[in-house]
Amino acid sequence: MTAPLLEVRDLSTHFFNQDGITRAVDGLSFHLEAQETVGIVGESGCGKTVTALSILKLLPPRLGRIIGGRILFEGLDLAGLSEPQMRAIRGNRIGMIFQEPMTSLNPVLSIGHQIAEAVRIHKGVSADRARARARQMLDLVKIPDAGQRLDDYPHQFSGGMRQRVMIAMALACDPKMLIADEPTTALDVTIQAQVLKLMLELKAKTGAAIVLITHDLGVVAETCQRVVVMYAGRKVEEAPVRQLFARPAHPYTRGLMASVARGKAGARAKRLNEIPGMVPSLREPIPGCAFAPRCQFAIDRCRNERPQFEAVAGEPAHQAACHRLSEVLKL
Amino acid sequence: MTAITARIASQPVRSGLWHFVRRNPTLVGGAVVLLLVVLAALAAPLIAGDPIAARPVNRLKPPSAANWLGTDQLGRDVWARTIYGARVSLMVGLSVAAIAMAIGLVIGLCAGFGRMVETVVMRLLDGLMAIPAILLAIAFVSLSKASVGVVIAAIVLPEIPRVVRLVRAVVLSVREQPFVEAAVASGTRVPKILRRHILPATLPPLIVQATYVCASAILIEAALSFLGAGTPPEIPTWGNMIASSRVYLGLAPWTIFGPGLALALVVLAVNLVGDGLRDRLDPRLARRM
Numbered sequence: 250m251t252a253p254l255l256e257v258r259d260l261s262t263h264f265f266n267q268d269g270i271t272r273a274v275d276g277l278s279f280h281l282e283a284q285e286t287v288g289i290v291g292e293s294g295c296g297k298t299v300t301a302l303s304i305l306k307l308l309p310p311r312l313g314r315i316i317g318g319r320i321l322f323e324g325l326d327l328a329g330l331s332e333p334q335m336r337a338i339r340g341n342r343i344g345m346i347f348q349e350p351m352t353s354l355n356p357v358l359s360i361g362h363q364i365a366e367a368v369r370i371h372k373g374v375s376a377d378r379a380r381a382r383a384r385q386m387l388d389l390v391k392i393p394d395a396g397q398r399l400d401d402y403p404h405q406f407s408g409g410m411r412q413r414v415m416i417a418m419a420l421a422c423d424p425k426m427l428i429a430d431e432p433t434t435a436l437d438v439t440i441q442a443q444v445l446k447l448m449l450e451l452k453a454k455t456g457a458a459i460v461l462i463t464h465d466l467g468v469v470a471e472t473c474q475r476v477v478v479m480y481a482g483r484k485v486e487e488a489p490v491r492q493l494f495a496r497p498a499h500p501y502t503r504g505l506m507a508s509v510a511r512g513k514a515g516a517r518a519k520r521l522n523e524i525p526g527m528v529p530s531l532r533e534p535i536p537g538c539a540f541a542p543r544c545q546f547a548i549d550r551c552r553n554e555r556p557q558f559e560a561v562a563g564e565p566a567h568q569a570a571c572h573r574l575s576e577v578l579k580l
Numbered sequence: 581m582t583a584i585t586a587r588i589a590s591q592p593v594r595s596g597l598w599h600f601v602r603r604n605p606t607l608v609g610g611a612v613v614l615l616l617v618v619l620a621a622l623a624a625p626l627i628a629g630d631p632i633a634a635r636p637v638n639r640l641k642p643p644s645a646a647n648w649l650g651t652d653q654l655g656r657d658v659w660a661r662t663i664y665g666a667r668v669s670l671m672v673g674l675s676v677a678a679i680a681m682a683i684g685l686v687i688g689l690c691a692g693f694g695r696m697v698e699t700v701v702m703r704l705l706d707g708l709m710a711i712p713a714i715l716l717a718i719a720f721v722s723l724s725k726a727s728v729g730v731v732i733a734a735i736v737l738p739e740i741p742r743v744v745r746l747v748r749a750v751v752l753s754v755r756e757q758p759f760v761e762a763a764v765a766s767g768t769r770v771p772k773i774l775r776r777h778i779l780p781a782t783l784p785p786l787i788v789q790a791t792y793v794c795a796s797a798i799l800i801e802a803a804l805s806f807l808g809a810g811t812p813p814e815i816p817t818w819g820n821m822i823a824s825s826r827v828y829l830g831l832a833p834w835t836i837f838g839p840g841l842a843l844a845l846v847v848l849a850v851n852l853v854g855d856g857l858r859d860r861l862d863p864r865l866a867r868r869m
Contacts, residue, residue, distance in 0.1 A: 338767070339765055345762075352758040352759060357780050366776075367767065370766070419766075
């Protein structure tokens with residue numbers, strides 16, 4: 250087997266501010282094969298976005314720092330690259346889609362201009378060529394009348410169209426990898442489906458691998474091949490998507506699945522399940538399993554010793570970090 | 581529905597110039613006055629006599645057909661001196677505004693984006709701001725030989741911190757916008773981000789600020805001339821005209837009307853233009869009329 254496109258090994262990103270250190274990402278490892286889609290799921294504040302920003306080294310300067318681990322992209326350790334070297338990779342080899350399509354486009358520049366900009370920076374082509382490419386990209390993301398709409402400004406587009414423009418921007422340089430940070434969260438449900446479908450289509454066309462960051466398990470089920478479940482800055486479970494839904498192993502993953510509304514039409518509304526307790530503070534180091542305080546299976550060992558990853562039911566692709574894995578699986 | 585459509589259709593289309601004037605009375609009013617003053621200053625030799633020639637026989641004469649605004653204590657024509665005085669005032673006002681904006685913009689952009697620059701520069705400028713503009717200008721002028729250029733430099737200096745603070749405030753708010761982050765994420769260099777994404781956002785408030793700086797520069801120049809600092813005494817300026825007529829105020833009040841009214845009118849016009857531009861360029865701050 251060849252080396253994966255992206256391999257994150259033991260990544261730790263901490264935020265340093267006046268009242269202490271926040272361990273936003275704490276020893277995270279995962280990998281992404283070429284042309285694969287991996288979902289990173291977890292609730293707000295579990296380190297999903299910080300992971301994405303760490304990969305592109307877009308952490309707020311002086312506040313957030315990668316303090317350990319390696320980010321191997323095409324065999325190159327991004328963690329050790331200088332800012333000019335990173336600039337050559339951002340937008341060129343790795344594209345990024347942000348959560349807010351409403352504000353991620355500059356309101357005073359035409360969208361053709363904004364798409365062409367990345368192409369000109371990285372490919373060094375003429376303005377005309379870059380414009381032609383921008384037009385081609387707009388066609389690709391199915392914006393009607395691409396030729397005319399190049400000169401329109403962001404306010405002339407709807408939210409879903411703006412997100413498609415963002416996708417066009419991110420893919421304009423043919424990146425090998427796309428990081429999509431909650432790409433559909435700000436959109437309404439029907440548009441979400443359109444945008445996801447479009448992303449998958451484009452992925453098939455361009456062959457870009459995708460890291461999809463989301464808190465929406467439904468989105469993961471529809472789009473991803475593998476899923477990484479994060480909790481409190483750590484990976485708790487990783488599995489091929491089918492197995493994760495068929496057989497969630499970590500108590501947190503189970504809680505997450507149970508808290509998804511699953512109503513049948515006409516059925517009596519039931520109270521949603523929730524995971525009791527709160528996300529632990531990331532200010533203090535957590536010696537054991539981060540989920541232990543909220544976990545119904547927790548024993549003393551969970552609180553004191555950090556669990557190692559174990560294969561679930563003999564499947565090496567399905568891994569979970571839980572001391573009581575065998576007991577949980579029996580349920 | 582059709583009635584409404586008909587009514588809308590029957591309203592005359594308010595087109596072009598008149599509509600603009602109606603919508604922006606302050607902007608147009610101020611601009612017209614300013615334009616007249618600029619034209620008068622440019623055409624000074626055509627519409628006014630010699631501002632320097634002294635005719636002691638004619639001293640302190642009241643307004644007449646020959647001397648529209650009377651004559652001063654040396655028998656010089658007040659009208660001519662007022663018109664020529666506009667040249668100095670306008671030149672000082674406009675150059676100070678332009679230079680202060682240019683310098684302030686560059687420093688402000690750097691201070692807004694570079695943390696190291698920011699701490700040092702902003703503290704220096706805060707110190708500069710603590711000294712009243714007029715005192716700083718007097719100190720600066722008294723250090724060098726009197727000329728209009730020195731006066732301009734002396735007034736620019738205390739205006740810079742105000743411009744820098746304004747630009748920096750805009751930079752700080754715009755650079756947190758997601759589209760700037762998106763530009764960084766697509767590999768754009770910092771200078772390009774400043775030019776493309778941040779500079780345009782600073783221009784509207786900057787243009788408005790420029791008019792206020794211009795008005796205050798005209799006033800400071802007049803104050804400096806009044807105090808006898810700065811502009812050489814042989815050049816007629818509104819400030820030194822007011823200063824010299826002060827002595828004869830009881831005897832010949834007309835000597836002060838020309839420069840006094842001109843100064844008030846120009847400063848008012850510049851401020852009106854500033855207010856009008858602010859209403860146009862920054863709708864959030866616009867007064868509801």
